Amino acid sequence: MNIKLIAKNPVAYHNFNIEDKYEAGIVLSGTEIKSIRAGKVNLKDSYAYFKDGECYICSMHISPYEHGNIYNKDPLRDRKLLLNKKELNKLFGKIKQDGYSLIPISLYFKGSFVKVELGLGKGKKLYDKRQDIAKKDAERRMQKALRQKAKEVI
DSSP: OOEEEEEEOTTHHHHEEEEEEEEEEEOOOHHHHHHHHTTOEEOTTOEEEEETTEEEEESOEEOOOTTOGGGOOOTTOOEEEEOOHHHHHHHHHHHHHHOOEEEEEEEEEETTEEEEEEEEEEEOOHHHHHHHHHHHHHHHHHHHHHHHHHHHHO
16 A cells, blocks of 8 residues: 655654554545645644543644635544554553553555554653753764765775
8 A cells, every 4th residue: 555644743752752653544524635635734732632432633733625615624623533442442541541642643645545643652851852862963973974984085
């Protein structure tokens, strides 16, 4: 199946330690699909939660379709996620017991269906974020030094 990436959550890996990933379908209306095909979706600050035994995604912004008029839905409405009963029970138990969060990592087309990649993770502390930034900076400096050394050799 061909997979086409639509949107990524820019802060998911910065704010959370993602331990497990799940793929879920999402219930959308026709005008929302047209907006998504145009790439007008934002996953920043979105999260998933449980209500009445079902999983919903909250704060995912899908811009209203320009030609949708009365059929457009609220851009920030909660949308139902489609998961197996086994996955729902497992995620519900983890979230309630261990203090995990469900964070949308990416939104993509899998064939003609829109899928959401959910990450099960714990929030990072400020010092964890600083360590990650320092590690990335050190790796960047090492790569730059290696490139310069390679130029000197040539």
